[in-house]
Amino acid sequence: MRxxxxxxxxxxxxxxxxxxxxxxxxxxxxAANRFFFGGRIEEETIHGWGFPRYVVRELGPLAGTRMAVxxxxxxxxxxxxxxxxxxxxxxxxxxPVVVYVPEDAEVRYRLWRAEGKPQPVPxx
Numbered sequence: 001m002r003x004x005x006x007x008x009x010x011x012x013x014x015x016x017x018x019x020x021x022x023x024x025x026x027x028x029x030x031a032a033n034r035f036f037f038g039g040r041i042e043e044e045t046i047h048g049w050g051f052p053r054y055v056v057r058e059l060g061p062l063a064g065t066r067m068a069v070x071x072x073x074x075x076x077x078x079x080x081x082x083x084x085x086x087x088x089x090x091x092x093x094x095x096p097v098v099v100y101v102p103e104d105a106e107v108r109y110r111l112w113r114a115e116g117k118p119q120p121v122p123x124x
Contacts, residue, residue: 001055001100001101001102001103002100002101002102002103002105003098003099003100004098004099004100004101004107005096005097005098005099006019006096006097006098006099006107006109007093007096008091008092008093008096008097009093010093011091011093014091014092014093015091016113016114017091017111017112017113017114018088018089018090018091018111018112019088019089019090019091019097019109019110019111019112020086020087020088020089020109020110020111020112021041021054021087021089021097021099021107021109022079022081022086022107022108022109022110023039023041023056023059023081023082023099023101023105023106023107023108024037024059024079024080024081024082024105024106024108025037025059025079025080025104025105025106026077026078026079026080026106027062027077027078027080028075028076028077029064029075029076029077029078029080030069030073030075030076031069031073031074031075031076032067032069032073033064033065033066033067033069034064034065035062035063035064035065035078035080036062036063036064036080036081036082036083036084037059037060037061037062037063037080037081037082037083038059038060038061038063038082038083039056039057039058039059039060039082040056040082040084041054041055041056041082041087041099042054042055042056042057046098051095052098053098053099053100054087054097054098054099054100055099055100055101056082056099056100056101056102056105057102058102059082059102059104059105062080063083079106079108088112091111097109
């Protein structure tokens, strides 16, 4: 396992941000099909501290769509992630995001930002 630590910069209003964790591997695939790995990101509490850490025990088997592809089409290197729902975390610059993954896995992240004021939902 390898540990990755993401330290987020302080923001003015951190409640309007989320962090999406992306765990996967860069592999050579065809350009037409959509691929993903089996597995999941588990949240654990660090004993004695009470802070969370995130663990991916293994990247499961590779799966994907099975559309026919031109045999002469060039292969592409793509970052293929775990399947399923995205893992969105609360933005908190006070604590690092600690992620443990297998040696051959990569960890990437994406920031999400809420824009505008909350809007009321009409009743029916």
